[in-house]
Amino acid sequence: MVVSMTAKSVLFITFISASMLSITDATVIVGVNYGQLANNLPLPQKVVQLIQTTTIGRVKIYDSNPVIIEAFANTGYEFVVGVKNEEIPSLQDAATALSWVRQNVAAYMPATKIIIISVGNEILTTDGNNQLYTQLVPAMKNIHAALVQLSIDDQVKVSTPHSLTILSSSYPPSLGTFKPELASSIIQPMLQFLDQTGSAFMINTYPYFAYKNNPHDISLAYALFLPNAGITDSKTGLHYDNLFDAQIDAVYSAISKLGFNSMRMIVSESGWPSAGDASEPGASITNAMIYNKNLINHVTTRGTPLRPQQGIETYIFALFNENQKPGATTERNFGLFRPDGSTVYDVGLMKSTPTLQPPPPPSPIPYSSPPLAITPPPPAITPPPPPITQSPPASMPPPPSSPPPPISISTPPPPVNPTPPPPPSPGTRLWCVARPGADPSALLAALNFACGAGGADCGAIQEGGACFLPNTPTAHASYAFNSYYQKHGRNYWNCNFNGNALVSVTDPSTASCVYPSQ
Template sequence: MATNVSLCILLLHHSDPTAEAAGDLGVSLGAVGNKNNMPDQSSVVQLLKDNRISMVRIYDADPDMLNALAGTGIKVMVMLPNEDVATAAADKSYALRWVRSNVAAYPHTQINGVAVGNEVFDMRPDLSPVLVQAMTNVQDALAQQGLADAVKVSTPIAFDALQVSWPPSSGRFKDDIAQQVMRPMLAFLQRTGSYLSVNLYPCLTYMNQPDIARDYALGNANAAAATDPKTGLRYNNLLDAQLDATYFAMEALGSLGVSLKQTEHGCASGGRPKGKPPPRGGGRRLGDGDGAAAPSKENAQAYMNNLMNRVLSGRTGTPHRPDADMDVYIFELFNENGKGGPDDIEANYGLFYPNMQKVYEFVGFGGGGGASWCVANAAVGDARLQAALDYACGHGADCSAIQPGASCFQPDTKLAHASYAVNSYYQRNGRASGACEFAGAAYVVYQEPAGGESCFKTTTTTTTIGVYCCRATAASWCVANAAVGDARLQAGLDYACGHGADCGAIQPGAACFEPNTKAAHASYAFNSYYQRNRRGSGTCDFSGAASIVYQQPKQEDKGRVKVNTYRIEAWDQNSEDT
């Protein structure tokens, strides 16, 4: 039977200060360049769901898209466009009207962020002096609507806002914005519990700087490391160096507690930069640097798969910030064919063509930013599978279900039993890096193998993984949506507590009574009901007042998904009722 575990904070398995960092992986959804051939909103949303994309950034507050996203549980960042920043800064009533019309008007859509402008320093430098005031007025408007906890305010900046980026420890913002704009902005972000939004393009940096090695730019494992001479920190990839340069720049202005979110992060699969002539005199190839071709699908695929694997596996820290999370919006979902024509690099950042076919194969989004499984590798043979099975069962995996006569004994093969055991070990160790290795006898997958709840199988291009009758399931939780209001939260709370949830800990004076809010108590009760019903289909709905998450929610989710300040009763995700 599953073990009942009481924890005052949502954890994957146990509270462990040394646990791996984590991140969410989403997409930016641009539509400027291909309004005429973009799929309709319902098709776009279905594509997001089919690919288990848990968060999306849009470059406006399009009502059709926001309505299409209602009830999906997909987190949405909307944008107040650059042309409205000055008005929002000068007129608090305008900011309030904008929030009412573009955020509060969509209670069933999980809007969790507002981008005030986009790359203002580059696109509209005249707005730089009023940018923080616009952010402040939008924040105040959200507070008036009771949404200040649920929806965070930020503004995406380009990486070239840094004046110095190497070595990372010398990272500094440009002189014209550092004191006048960035210092008060960082103070605002820290005060409101928000994050600094940065648009990062290591591939583009590589194209423009011929002294950067290809493997280092693409994040390949065989890249030669570069060492910061001031700190001695070693950097195995350009992304880490850019992230740490940004952290050091923030620290130089006295900001230590503000996190980063990568609101654009892309690598083009074709085209050439604007203003560059055709190949031979044109853009450097993201391959061998011979200047003979523009960016390629092969290299975009390598970069994106390295990035996805990193975020999904939880290896999100940097040399300077080893505990850092990594939230990334990949730029972008679709190739925007109208951006300067097919030969323009700007038209070639998509994961999909507008007809919804993939531009190249990619790892995947992992369902909620981090769900993953460990599967045995049939190619290594029975002897190595047996060694992996023995190790997993001897070091904490629950292997009782694969004993003779137990529910998961069949099929009685080394492959099936090993896959069950290594996945149980992997889940029990918090899906930590290295917990699915077994000397090459297992590896991680980020798309749940298909085939139903009782048995499943999957294949790769080289190996049939096999058929298993059971598995140790990935962690998931049921959390309340504060935006639906206290009345609906109370109704859901009453139902859960009246139908099997253990609500003793949220009674007055009990361990999880504080914070005494409807959102906190409802999340506790909803999750208890969901876990007690074995995370069954339909057990986390409560008439739209709750949704499932697959990763420990972060601080910025507090409010709409208010989970990390109170106790939630969780079932041991690695034990299966037999």
């Protein structure tokens, strides 16, 4: 364990573009968490070097580790420090709170640009200590009073992150409601404090856990921001094409029911694991990359259906994989980076080659579950809302199980005056396969088209089928593309898929998986 890494941390990324001008807050912040539960993490100075090769713009830690805070002094990064859960009881005393702020915040300003103090983490759902519940808001107020006394309250705000399990109802989003035992006694006074001090409500939301806990009813496409039928809130008429928006709007609805209709929200954690156990469906490098890429694009270009003009500051979990984190395999595989600074997968953060030495190319990590559903499901059955008492975060009910509409994939008719490739020699057998290096998200979209509207025979790549393994987007897309190609005339334009496929004279079949060819 690197002694300087005594607390889980969160890093933020700033994106500004012309496409965001319709959002009220045109500077939308997206972040990534960086943790402590590993014995191979780099020193804070090395972390700063890594971040400087990315578009990350803010840093958040879960405690007030002085080595980490000092490492970011005079770097220009805005910083978020944390009060540990076990420190909250002592902060019931105003003098102790003032001492804490002096020692852990004011002492480092202005060299380190501290902007938020996060008091605890998921206190109202994970600690189980009712006494600590009642101590949370007083601690937040004492911290703020100390900021006022030190004349830095305009620069530093106070908040606390919550789990979605503070909701008693979340479906449809318009019926989002806080648990009765929390609403009036704790959350309403907290919202009043946040409103009066100009701070934001912090929520940790993980569509992954909702999908993991109910993969039969919640479609993977709905959780990954991919094209799908979505759901419509019968009360508001608003349509939701992704689970993230539905979860956030359920929280907005719950906040509004307590009288705070303009409360700003920060998504303090969200992410997707790149590896998992056999019992953890959907955990794969491809799905993690798709989720985080789409999450960044989503929150930097639009709001939610309920608040389309309001951008949401969002933090991706996590910066690093953590090899000593207990629990299921997924818990150790949320990182965007390995501890040596190499990327687990690319979500477009890098602006240059990392300064930390990357390792040799890693062996492929197989899926723990198949990618997107390939054959259409049975006729739609509207499921009842899943119970909100799940842990991790409360799952949002799924969209109907009807197949998504066809995805527009380029499979054009013969062009005018075409220039076809040279014809093969008589008797040459041809196959259509995924182009090497094709973007996995593009392959998944094309795969859904081929197996859906395209009419390809995709039974062999379903789990248990002869061609299910290797369970990768490239292998599954190759089989689906070839089936489509063989069924639709074996013309060169039938092997296009927006440039993600090519015709091959090499048989991709294996002993157990046979690719048809005429």
